[in-house]
Amino acid sequence: MxxxxxxxxxxxxxxxxxxxxxxxxxxxxxxxxxxxxxxxxxxxxxxxxxxxxxxxxxxxxxxxxxxxxxxxxxxxxxxxxxFHDGEHAAMTVDPEIDLRIFPRHWxxxxxxxxxxxxxxxxxxxxxxxxxxxxxxxxxxxxxxxxxxxxxxxxxALPDQSDTASFEPRAPVEPPRAGAERADALRREWAAMTDTHQFNILIRRLKMNRLGAYRIAGAPLVRPLAVEAVPALLERVHAGGVGVMFFVGNMGCIEIHSGKVHSLRPMGPWLNVMDPRFNLHLRGDHVAEVWAVDKPTKRGPAISVEAFDAEGALIFQCFGLRPEKGGNAEQWATLVADLPALAEAAE
Known part of the structure; x- marks a missing residue:
């Protein structure tokens, strides 16, 4: 209330x-x-x-x-x-409106x-x-x-009153990992054949995404400088690189698959202003950035992932799959050239 x-x-x-x-x-x-x-x-x-x-x-x-x-x-x-319905997860699969829906949060x-x-x-x-x-x-x-x-x-629901009851907002889960399970994480990560296996893996090891990234080490992950985020957008734009941009919350993830045609930074905001795709990103909220490499049957799934100061995931960016018009080698080179975190580079 x-x-x-x-x-x-x-x-x-x-x-x-x-x-x-x-x-x-x-x-x-x-x-x-x-x-x-x-x-x-x-x-x-x-x-x-x-x-x-x-x-x-x-x-x-x-x-x-x-x-x-x-x-x-x-x-x-x-x-x-x-649209594909499901009790725990649903989705729309369209070239433009591509969603992953988690109904319990609706x-x-x-x-x-x-x-x-x-x-x-x-x-x-x-x-x-x-x-x-x-x-x-x-x-x-x-x-x-x-x-x-x-x-x-x-x-329309029967209740049309102008008040509503709300629960307290759940706090962001801090990075969760265990150094004693790091070897198991690396071993099972290297054996993955599908990116969807990652969430199952870290749950079984009682970790979360950011916690796992912090202990996995090379060649599975590489910490990047926060400046890698504007550099990523600029290089994707300049190179005409096809990407998949994932932005979401606990209840919905929305995906853009394609290129970036118009970048318009404004103050702390990094903006993509394409005719049918807009992205508005608070660059000053980015606290950690990781380049992540997950093995799959179709080759490595390489992503750039940004987190805020509390450890919440802000976005993930993957290269567009070759069968969708992407260039895996071009994407891998772009990510490899992004600026590394200074402590990691020394």
């Missing part, structure tokens, strides 16, 4: 005009509380279950999909095609209509139990409005 009444939140929203994420941070309230306060004022509480929601989103046609964490936002324009959802100078803005906004944004879907000029009206009607 929040100390601010829904009426107070509506007044603040009307006066502020800024981004809800930033406003929620300033007020010390969950972002979802700001959205819930507008129920009955252009906002409808809807069923968050991906198995019900995503097929209705597909009917909207072209939209913009947005996924964020505290340090990075990814936006893709396209249609939600080829707790609160709203269909939102807001008047603006450019007309009515329509969006679907999904939040986790703490009220943090998991995924947002913004309608575009060509989106199907009858499908939107049907979605609001058919997915």
């Amino acid at each position: 929040t100390d601010h009444s829904p009426a107070e939140l509506r007044r603040i929203l009307a006066e502020d005009g800024g981004r809800p994420f930033d406003l929620a941070e300033r007020l010390g309230v969950p972002e979802a509380a700001l959205v819930a306060a507008r129920i009955g004022h252009g906002t409808t509480r809807i069923d968050p279950l991906p198995g019900r929601l995503i097929p209705r989103v597909q009917a909207l046609g072209e939209v913009m999909a947005l996924t964020r964490n505290r340090s990075c936002v990814i936006e893709k324009i396209g249609t939600y095609n080829d 707790v609160h959802a709203f269909a939102v209509e807001q008047e603006a100078e450019t007309g009515t803005r329509r969006s679907i906004q999904v939040f986790d139990a703490a009220g943090d944004a998991v995924h947002k879907i913004h309608l575009r000029e060509g989106s199907d409005l009858p499908a939107w009206e049907a979605l609001k009607r058919d997915l």
